[in-house]
Amino acid sequence: MTTDRQKRSPLQIAMLVATLACAGVVVFPYYWMFVSSAETASMFSWPPHLLPDRPTLTSYWTIFKERALGRWFVNTLIVAGSTSIFSTVIAINAAYALSRFKTRITSFFTLIILFSQLLPAALIVVPLFVIFQQLGLYNSLAGLVIADTAFILPVAIWLLKGFFDQIPVEIEQQAMIDGCSQLGAFYRVVLPLALPGLVVVVAMSFISGWDEFFLARTLIASQDKWVLSVGLTSFRGEYTLDWSQMMAAAVVFTLPALVFFLFVQRYLVAGLASGAVKG
Amino acid sequence: MANVKVRNLKKVFGSVEVIPGISIDVTDGEFVALVGPSGCGKSTLLRMIAGLEAIDAGTIAIGERIVNDVAPKDRDIAMVFQNYALYPNKTVAANIGFPLYMAGMGRAERTEKVNAVMRALALEPLAARYPKQLSGGQRQRVAMGRAIVRNPQVFLFDEPLSNLDAKLRVKMRAEIKELHQRLKVTTIYVTHDQVEAMTMADRIVVMRAGHMEQAGRPLDLYDRPANRFVAGFIGSPSMNFVDGSVTVTGNGASFVSTNGLAIPLPAKDAERLSGAKTLGIRPEHIDMQNEEAEGFIPMSVVIVEPTGNEATFIVRSGADELVVALNGRHDHRPGDTVWLRPAAGKLHFFDAKGDTV
Numbered sequence A: 001m002t003t004d005r006q007k008r009s010p011l012q013i014a015m016l017v018a019t020l021a022c023a024g025v026v027v028f029p030y031y032w033m034f035v036s037s038a039e040t041a042s043m044f045s046w047p048p049h050l051l052p053d054r055p056t057l058t059s060y061w062t063i064f065k066e067r068a069l070g071r072w073f074v075n076t077l078i079v080a081g082s083t084s085i086f087s088t089v090i091a092i093n094a095a096y097a098l099s100r101f102k103t104r105i106t107s108f109f110t111l112i113i114l115f116s117q118l119l120p121a122a123l124i125v126v127p128l129f130v131i132f133q134q135l136g137l138y139n140s141l142a143g144l145v146i147a148d149t150a151f152i153l154p155v156a157i158w159l160l161k162g163f164f165d166q167i168p169v170e171i172e173q174q175a176m177i178d179g180c181s182q183l184g185a186f187y188r189v190v191l192p193l194a195l196p197g198l199v200v201v202v203a204m205s206f207i208s209g210w211d212e213f214f215l216a217r218t219l220i221a222s223q224d225k226w227v228l229s230v231g232l233t234s235f236r237g238e239y240t241l242d243w244s245q246m247m248a249a250a251v252v253f254t255l256p257a258l259v260f261f262l263f264v265q266r267y268l269v270a271g272l273a274s275g276a277v278k279g
Numbered sequence B: 001m002a003n004v005k006v007r008n009l010k011k012v013f014g015s016v017e018v019i020p021g022i023s024i025d026v027t028d029g030e031f032v033a034l035v036g037p038s039g040c041g042k043s044t045l046l047r048m049i050a051g052l053e054a055i056d057a058g059t060i061a062i063g064e065r066i067v068n069d070v071a072p073k074d075r076d077i078a079m080v081f082q083n084y085a086l087y088p089n090k091t092v093a094a095n096i097g098f099p100l101y102m103a104g105m106g107r108a109e110r111t112e113k114v115n116a117v118m119r120a121l122a123l124e125p126l127a128a129r130y131p132k133q134l135s136g137g138q139r140q141r142v143a144m145g146r147a148i149v150r151n152p153q154v155f156l157f158d159e160p161l162s163n164l165d166a167k168l169r170v171k172m173r174a175e176i177k178e179l180h181q182r183l184k185v186t187t188i189y190v191t192h193d194q195v196e197a198m199t200m201a202d203r204i205v206v207m208r209a210g211h212m213e214q215a216g217r218p219l220d221l222y223d224r225p226a227n228r229f230v231a232g233f234i235g236s237p238s239m240n241f242v243d244g245s246v247t248v249t250g251n252g253a254s255f256v257s258t259n260g261l262a263i264p265l266p267a268k269d270a271e272r273l274s275g276a277k278t279l280g281i282r283p284e285h286i287d288m289q290n291e292e293a294e295g296f297i298p299m300s301v302v303i304v305e306p307t308g309n310e311a312t313f314i315v316r317s318g319a320d321e322l323v324v325a326l327n328g329r330h331d332h333r334p335g336d337t338v339w340l341r342p343a344a345g346k347l348h349f350f351d352a353k354g355d356t357v
C-alpha cells in the first residue's frame, strides 16, 4: 500500500483530486437534499447545517399522511414498470427485424425512427392530447404508459439494433442447424448474447418512465392519478413552501431510481462499453 | 448416411444470377470438395443445401427426400462455418452438447456422447472453457466436435481451415480426412484452396461464376483438365500457359508462341492440334539442365525460389516466361542460361474458347 502511494506521480494525484472534486459537485446536491429533508429548520439558515440540527423524519410522515405521496409512488411504479416492459419487448422485436432483414424498406424505416427522435415533445404533445381525449386515453395511466413508451422506443430500438448487429448471423444459423427454429434461435441464442443491451434498454426506459414530467403533466388531470414528478411540483406554489417536505418527497422520488441504477450498473457499464465498440 | 442430389439449382440475388442452374450428385459416404475462385457461389450453394438460403429454382434431395421446404434443423445435417460460429456464452462441453440438447436427449446420454467426442478430439482438458479462451485451432476442433456429435447424414464445411496458420491447416486437413475415413459420412467441403481439395477429396467440383466447370477425381482433373480454367486452377504452382499456334516445318512440328518461342511437338500430333491457341505445361513437367542438347530450348534464369526439397525457377526467353519446379537441389543462378524440354506427353492444348483440344 505504501509503495503504491510512493509510486503515484504528482499528475496522478492532481487527477485524483480533480475526480474527487467533480464527484463532490455531483453528489453534494443529493446530500443536501437528504439533510434538508431530515430537519425542520429552514435550509437557508446561516451558517448552513451540513449535519441536521435536530434530525427528524416528521416531513416524511407528513407527506405520506397528508399528501397522496404513497398513491403517486405506486402510480409512478406502474407507469415506469409498464413503460419499461412494453418498450423492451417491442424494441427487441423491432430491432431484431431491422438488424436482420435488410431491405430498402427496413433501412428507410430505420432512418424514419431516427428522425422521429428529432421532433421535440412539446411539438407533439398538443396533438397527442387531442388524440388521447378522443380515444378515451386522456387522464388514464394506460394512456401515459403508451405515450411514454412511444417516446422512448426510437432510442431503445436503435440501441438494441446496435447490439444485434454485432452478433454474427452465423451463430444464429448454426443454432438453426443445431435444432432451433428461426424464432428459437433468436430467443435461445441471440437474446442471451444481447443481454447487456437488454439491461441497458430496461434501465433506460424504466428511468425515463420514472422521471418523465411533461407528458404526465399534460395527459393526466386528476390528482389521484398523478405520478411523483408531477406531485413533486405541487409542493411549490401552494399556500406554503415547506422545503423540508419538498426535499423529503424528492428523496422518495430519487431513491428508487438510484437503487435500480446501482442494481443494474454493472451490466449497464458493460453494455454501454460493448455497444461502443461498433455501434 | 445419405447421398445428396442437386438438380438445376438456381439462386438470384437482386438482379444477379449468382447460380444460374447447377446439378451435382454426391454419393453416399463421398467426400466432395467444391472449389473455385472467390465469389463463384460456393458458399451460396452450400448454404442452400443447409437450408439457410432460399432456393429460386431446382431441387435438393438428401437421401430420398426432397428438402427444398424442410427447415435446416430437420435436414439432418451438420455444418462448420469459416468463423466456427461457436456460442460465446457456452462452454466447450455445452457447445458440443447443444445439438443433442435440442434433440431432447437426456442429460446422462448427452454427457456420455459429448465426453466421447471431446476425447476423440483431445478437447477434454478444455471442457469448461469458453470459446474466447481458446486458440484458433482449438475453436476449430470444438466446431468439428459439435458437428460430429449428432451423427448427421451429411457434413457441410465452409472453408473451415482458412483462418488457421499454414502448419495447423496441414494438421487439421489430415484430421478431417481421417475423421471422414472413420465415420464415412457424406461430406461437402467448400474451399478455395486447391491443395486442400486435392489432398482431401474423393471428387472435386470446380466452379466458376455459378457454373460447374468440371467434376472428377483429383488426379483426373490434374491429368486431364477439361479446359484452361480448370488446368490453371488445379495444381500448384499453376500451369504455364503460352499463347500461339502450331506450325509445321520441314522436319517436324512445333508450337510457336506469339513472341516467337518455339516448342517442338511430335509431328504426328500436328494435325490433331491445328486448332490449339494455347499450350499448357505444368512447372513440374519441365526438364531443365545446364548443357545444350537436342530438342532443348535455351532460356535464361530470372528468379530462383528454393524451398529445400524442391525449387521453383522463373525462366525467360524474349517476352515468354515459364515457371519450372524441380525436385532436389540445383545450382542455377539468376542470369544463367539453361536448357529446357517439356516432359513427353505432358503438354496440354486449348482452343480459342479455352477448351481442351
Ligand SMILES: Nc1ncnc2c1ncn2[C@@H]1O[C@H](COP(=O)(O)OP(=O)(O)OP(=O)(O)O)[C@@H](O)[C@H]1O
Pocket: B013, B014, B018, B036, B037, B038, B039, B040, B041, B042, B043, B044, B045, B192
Ligand atoms: N446476401 C447476399 N446478397 C447479395 N449478393 C450476395 C449475397 N450473398 C452472396 N452474394 C453474392 O453472391 C456471389 C457468390 O457468393 P458466395 O459467398 O457464394 O461466394 P464464394 O464462392 O463462397 O466466395 P468466397 O470464396 O469468397 O467465400 C458473390 O458475388 C456475392 O457477392
Ligand SMILES: [Mg+2]
Pocket: B042, B043, B044, B158
Ligand atoms: Mg464463401
